[in-house]
Amino acid sequence: MPAVQVENLVKTYGDGTQAVKGISFKVDEGEFFGFLGPNGAGKSTTIKILTTLLRKTSGLANVAGHDIEHDPQKVRKLIGVQMQDTVIDEDLTGRENLILQGHLHQMHGQELKERVNTLLKIVDLEDASDKRSAYYSGGMKKRLDLASTLVHRPKILFLDEPTTGLDPQSRATVWSYLKELNQEGITIFITTQYLEEVDRLCRRLAILDHGEIVAQGSPSEMKSEIGADRITLGFENGNPEAGALKDKAKQVLGNLGGITEVVDSDEGIVIYAKNGGFLVPDIVRAFDGAGIKLASIGVSSPTLDDVFLKHTGRRIRPEEIDKSRASGMFGRRRR
Amino acid sequence: MFLRWMKKLVRNPILLFFSLFQPIIFLLLFTQLFSSFGVLLGVNYTLFATAGIVLQNAFSSAFQSGTAIVDDIKSGFLAKILATPASRASILLGRLLSDAFRVFAQSLIILVLAYGLGVFPATGILGYILILVTVAFFGLAWSGISLALGLRTKSAETVFGIAGTLTFPLLFMSTALMKPELMPTWMQNVSAYNPISFAVNAIRDLIMTGYVWNSFSQAYGVISLIAVLTLGATLYEFRKVVS
Numbered sequence A: 001m002p003a004v005q006v007e008n009l010v011k012t013y014g015d016g017t018q019a020v021k022g023i024s025f026k027v028d029e030g031e032f033f034g035f036l037g038p039n040g041a042g043k044s045t046t047i048k049i050l051t052t053l054l055r056k057t058s059g060l061a062n063v064a065g066h067d068i069e070h071d072p073q074k075v076r077k078l079i080g081v082q083m084q085d086t087v088i089d090e091d092l093t094g095r096e097n098l099i100l101q102g103h104l105h106q107m108h109g110q111e112l113k114e115r116v117n118t119l120l121k122i123v124d125l126e127d128a129s130d131k132r133s134a135y136y137s138g139g140m141k142k143r144l145d146l147a148s149t150l151v152h153r154p155k156i157l158f159l160d161e162p163t164t165g166l167d168p169q170s171r172a173t174v175w176s177y178l179k180e181l182n183q184e185g186i187t188i189f190i191t192t193q194y195l196e197e198v199d200r201l202c203r204r205l206a207i208l209d210h211g212e213i214v215a216q217g218s219p220s221e222m223k224s225e226i227g228a229d230r231i232t233l234g235f236e237n238g239n240p241e242a243g244a245l246k247d248k249a250k251q252v253l254g255n256l257g258g259i260t261e262v263v264d265s266d267e268g269i270v271i272y273a274k275n276g277g278f279l280v281p282d283i284v285r286a287f288d289g290a291g292i293k294l295a296s297i298g299v300s301s302p303t304l305d306d307v308f309l310k311h312t313g314r315r316i317r318p319e320e321i322d323k324s325r326a327s328g329m330f331g332r333r334r335r
Numbered sequence B: 001m002f003l004r005w006m007k008k009l010v011r012n013p014i015l016l017f018f019s020l021f022q023p024i025i026f027l028l029l030f031t032q033l034f035s036s037f038g039v040l041l042g043v044n045y046t047l048f049a050t051a052g053i054v055l056q057n058a059f060s061s062a063f064q065s066g067t068a069i070v071d072d073i074k075s076g077f078l079a080k081i082l083a084t085p086a087s088r089a090s091i092l093l094g095r096l097l098s099d100a101f102r103v104f105a106q107s108l109i110i111l112v113l114a115y116g117l118g119v120f121p122a123t124g125i126l127g128y129i130l131i132l133v134t135v136a137f138f139g140l141a142w143s144g145i146s147l148a149l150g151l152r153t154k155s156a157e158t159v160f161g162i163a164g165t166l167t168f169p170l171l172f173m174s175t176a177l178m179k180p181e182l183m184p185t186w187m188q189n190v191s192a193y194n195p196i197s198f199a200v201n202a203i204r205d206l207i208m209t210g211y212v213w214n215s216f217s218q219a220y221g222v223i224s225l226i227a228v229l230t231l232g233a234t235l236y237e238f239r240k241v242v243s
Helices: A043-050 A072-078 A095-102 A111-121 A138-148 A168-183 A195-201 A219-226 A242-254 A276-290 A304-312 A318-335 B002-011 B013-033 B035-041 B043-060 B065-075 B075-081 B088-116 B124-153 B156-172 B184-195 B193-209 B213-240
Strands: A004-012 A018-027 A032-036 A058-063 A079-082 A156-160 A189-190 A205-209 A211-216 A227-236 A260-266 A268-273 A296-300
Touching: A004 A043, A018 A205, A018 A211, A018 A242, A032 A043, A032 A168, A032 A195, A043 A058, A043 A156, A043 A189, A072 A079, A095 A111, A095 A138, A095 A304, A095 B002, A111 A138, A138 A168, A156 A168, A156 A211, A168 A189, A168 A195, A195 A304, A195 B002, A211 A219, A211 A304, A219 A304, A227 A276, A242 A260, A242 A268, A242 A276, A268 A276, A276 A296, A296 A318, A304 B213, B002 B088, B013 B035, B013 B088, B035 B043, B043 B065, B043 B088, B043 B124, B043 B156, B043 B193, B065 B088, B065 B156, B075 B088, B088 B124, B088 B213, B124 B156, B124 B193, B124 B213, B184 B193
Parallel strands: A032 A189, A032 A205, A079 A156, A156 A189
Antiparallel strands: A004 A018, A004 A058, A205 A211, A227 A268, A227 A296, A260 A268
């Protein structure tokens, strides 16, 4: 029995916006499933529907074997939900937050007490457990939030960007908890902007764009689908003629064979090509002949970042999108 | 849920203090300032005004309920609770009961202070209990309005704004601080239908006269009606937020 099964799920909001346009996917029990997409793609809407917080417009959705519309109570008992923002009651201590969550799940007495103690130990908050959570650091709050979704031993965990805004160390900690939880058999359904972690941990993923699933499969399947290596060319920093140089470089590259695609990037130019390694000498020779100086050249196999870029035309991190937009504006003004 | 709100309240003593500050100022200053009204009305004004002040406190206190639920919506806490199997009714009930309890406790403090000023109900200890229960019920009914507003507008400022706009006109156009005989005719008419007047009259009778079945039953009738309306509205808005 799949943990999550979605068929032709549609959500149209009251103002007519179609946030989710008939998506279908399946998450198997015990899977670590990545649900990716640019901002506004419909990820949060989908999570809200699957966690019974939002009513679907049409389609079918089963979570933990129960229909979300007919049996929402049964679904709620079996899922844990972590929202995008850290949601804890800062007036309460860490322990009280967990106990409250337990009460909401109809847990009481010794059983709850022991469960809370175990969780506090797992997320490393034992020492701070009786301090008001308002005084916790961002990482501690996030860990408490995660623990509060686990009090009732859910079968499926829905996580909406659980590590956004955390420093790298706290992020790594959260991911390692998630890995352990998954190994204990909990199905994990996660949205995130951190593709390296997705690549490492997710068995399968789906990419959502404009309310539709544009790709799904395992990370390695998706990467090999790109079918090309990535060659990054960097030019000298601070060269006043960088723009002209790039154009010239592109012209030269246009005369070379075996290139799938040439894309501008912040550092210089990115080339996608089959067997990229073999192409490097050709590029260097051609640039040498044209008098173009290169600061760096690198070859890498495709990453999920490339997969994401290919399917959505965007990079996943909002700050990266902002950066490229800013430099684009600057370039235009100079011309 | 009830426990959560109670703990939050105790952990925020400043909020508790300031929400009590206003009625206490009213109690100490108004009654002194307007003590000559007493001569005019032919009563001890401190005795007369205590009922009004207790209710004013219940009224403004109840309006904080709406701002609290707005906080919970904004922070996502409500969503987190809604994703658990906790019954939807208990989520609202916990909030409402804690409001009623808070009004109960605040009123008790005001009555103790009033006792220091020589206010002791004609109906004795049982009167105290009846007053507190009535006020708490009144607070519960009004916190329904504020909850419904909070759920509908999702803006704490709006709830505050509406509360601020409503409180004083409703209070002054009631029998809370003045006898109807001394009001202009139009205001007498407003006051006669003002729900605050009904509650004030009942409590005032308990303090000054004794058990007056008529005012008491009227007050409970009116408060019950308000409670049904506001809780109905709250439930309706809550359903909308939930879906």
